[in-house]
Amino acid sequence: MIDKEKIKRAIRLFLEGIGEDPDREGLKETPDRIARMWEEFERLRSFDMKLFEEFGNYNEMVLVKDIRFYSFCEHHLLPFFGKVHIAYIPNEVICGLSKLARTVRSFALRPQVQERLTEEIADFLERELKPKGVGVVIEAEHLCMSMRGVMSPGHITTTSALRGVFLEDIKTREEFLKLIQFPR
Numbered sequence: 001m002i003d004k005e006k007i008k009r010a011i012r013l014f015l016e017g018i019g020e021d022p023d024r025e026g027l028k029e030t031p032d033r034i035a036r037m038w039e040e041f042e043r044l045r046s047f048d049m050k051l052f053e054e055f056g057n058y059n060e061m062v063l064v065k066d067i068r069f070y071s072f073c074e075h076h077l078l079p080f081f082g083k084v085h086i087a088y089i090p091n092e093v094i095c096g097l098s099k100l101a102r103t104v105r106s107f108a109l110r111p112q113v114q115e116r117l118t119e120e121i122a123d124f125l126e127r128e129l130k131p132k133g134v135g136v137v138i139e140a141e142h143l144c145m146s147m148r149g150v151m152s153p154g155h156i157t158t159t160s161a162l163r164g165v166f167l168e169d170i171k172t173r174e175e176f177l178k179l180i181q182f183p184r
Helices: 004-017 030-044 097-108 114-129 170-179
Strands: 062-073 079-089 133-142 157-164
Touching: 004 030, 062 097, 062 133, 062 170, 079 097, 079 114, 079 170, 097 114, 114 133, 114 157, 133 170
Parallel strands: none
Antiparallel strands: 062 079, 079 133, 133 157
């Protein structure tokens, strides 16, 4: 549950802590803007995972690639962003394709690390769909590396989580990885 007043107080203190005047033009509404943003993120995290049984005999790979996402590094509260590729092989039910993008958004809109985000998406889809297998690959740039520390803009960090036949069957894994490769 979002506590807007606590967020506003914290942002005001943060601005003061970095030497800014939180009452100056341009910043005076910033605490409220940030509180409203996190309230919006909270609303966007919930959705109904609609499943369809009428297509239950479909047993080939379902792939949605290049799902754009934005998240926040939990270590520095700086954004990281990129693309998620999700595939699953149904086992009696399928989900609406938009639910895959909503799953990504649901887990991304919170302070996070990419490794956990990858695992959470795969685990959620495995639990909800009970598929024969799930594959998730995330490619992202982290502003905590691009604009501070090592200052390495343009890098891409790739993580993967494979479940079921994507882990056990090399041909299925190779098909998935080949389908998400270039050209894009």
